[in-house]
Amino acid sequence: MGRFLASSLSSLWKSFPRSYCVGQASKSNLSQLRKKTGVPLKNCREALEKFNNNLEEAEKWLLEEAQKQGWARADKLQSRSMSQGLVGLIQSRTGATMIEVNCETDFVARNEKFKDLVYHLTVACHSNLKNDANKILLKQEELNSLPSEDKKLSDIVALEVGAIGENMRLRRAVFFPSSEGQYVNSYVHNSDKKVVIKDCHLGRYGVILSVQQAAGTETRESLTDITTDLAVRGQITSPFSTKEQKELLFHASTQPMRKGETLGHRSLHTTSLGMDDKLTHLDSSGKAKMVDVGDKAETVRTAVACASISLGKKAFTLVEANKTKKGDVLSVAQLAGIMAAKRTSELIPLCHNIGLSKVSVDLSLHGDSYSVYIECEARTVGRTGVEMEALTGASVAAITVYDMCKAVNKEMVISDIRLLSKTGGKSGEYKFEPK
Structure with a gap:
């Protein structure tokens, strides 16, 4: 029972x-x-x-x-670099607001949730700044304390960090007010397709152009023509950019213009090579040479480099399901990266032939952007670094993914090949940081 x-x-x-x-x-x-x-x-x-x-x-x-x-x-x-992101820009009758939001990888920068975050932050900043003429250029600390409904902007960013799982920051914002006799226009450039959410434009570079009318010398139509997208694209180097920069690229000018004058080209990004800076692979006559490392001390040296490749939806689906005609794409690319790192001195001129104690190549799929993210770590105990081995491993792994999938999509894009970190040697530790 x-x-x-x-x-x-x-x-x-x-x-x-x-x-x-x-x-x-x-x-x-x-x-x-x-x-x-x-x-x-x-x-x-x-x-x-x-x-x-x-x-x-x-x-x-x-x-x-x-x-x-x-x-x-x-x-x-917070110590991890945020070298990617988006610029958000809104223009209305009261003026134009532009913000910069950073993240760690381009995969997240292409993510729809990240785009929505940038849109909401841009709208919130515009609502705050248009009512306060004293706020023109805001840095990170002041900007993050601005309110949006019942939250601070820093709280909104933190919420997305928890949801998406990658570090982000609202870096800076600028507001140009519209006034009598002053004409404002803006332009946003994106390396991919144009992204617009309602009245907010998103992209990698952003420009706000402000032109002040001199008394009786210009018509409204002529100033409007000057501040069109074409003028902005052709004549102004962008002040807001999510790419790595040496300094804060922001320049504001409202100088009057005479009738018939055109905007002059101004480069806002300059670099220089100091007299004490030396290229180690060139001799005094400018000829290539291999550096003698015989007197250097042997230390543990590591390096991590990364690369990414955008596959497109069809190729990504096949790779994810492991159904490509050439076989297991990720496993083959992993082996190719390891083999390439071990043969770097045969591929890159002037690189030393060193004994690697470790090479690892990791590939991960990102469905939101139909991409593969690659990291290569190289390690040795020796007299010279392994940065080139790590970069070579990541690059060849990405090229191998392309080769395995090119029958499906020949428009795949390999990007973001860079050194993430290194340790050991006279120069010590290095971590990639946005400037």
Whole structure:
């Protein structure tokens, strides 16, 4: 009798609808919560089970947790470089506002959630700045304290850090007011396709052009023509850019213009080579030479480099499912990167032939941008560094991915090849940081 009762109860439990089980997250609520918050499925499931499938309570708890985790991650990852990002720009009757938001990788910069973040931050900054003529150029600390509804802008950024899982920052903002006799226009450039969310333009470079009318010398039409997108594109080097910079590239000028004058070209980004700077691979006559490292001390030397390749949706889907005709793309590219790092001295002139104690190549898929992100780490105990070995490994791995997928898409783009860090040697430690 006991065995029969246990068997009956077991059958009854299996046939009982799962949606009625206490603490069980329903698929529809799980899907809705994932779309609303963007946090991983396991966290959404935990929230729904915690609040017995109450969608509103689960969402509220998730956002609170994400914000807490965002601050924790931001503190933990603050030393990591943020060399990517977007510029957001809004222009209205009151003037034009432009902001810069940084992130760690170009994969996140292309992510729709990151674009939405930049849009909301741009709108919030414009709402704040257009009502205060004293606020023209704001740096990070003052900018992040601006309010947006019931939150500070820094809280909004922290919330996304927790949700997306990568360090970000709202770096700076500028506002140009419109006034009598002054004409303002703007332009945003994107290396990919044009991105516009409502009235906010997003891109890699941004320009605001302000022209002041001199008394009676220009017509409204002539000044409007001067400040068109064509004039901005052709004559002004962009002051806001998410690329690596040596200095703050911002220049504001409202000098009057005479009729018939055109805008002169001004380069706002300059570099110079000091007399004490020497190119180690050139001799006094300018001829190439191999550096003698015989007198250097042997130390543990490491280097990490990265690269990325955008596959496109079709190729990415095949790679993810491991269904390409040439075989396992990621495994072959990993081996190619390791082999290339070991033969760097045969590929790059003047590189020393060194014994590597370790080479690792890691490839990860990013579905939001249909891309593969590659990191190569090289290590040795010797008299010279392994930066070129790490860069070569990452580059050849990316080229191999291209070769394996070129039958599907010949328009794949390899980008962001750079050194992330190095240790050892006279120069000590280095970490890539945005300037």
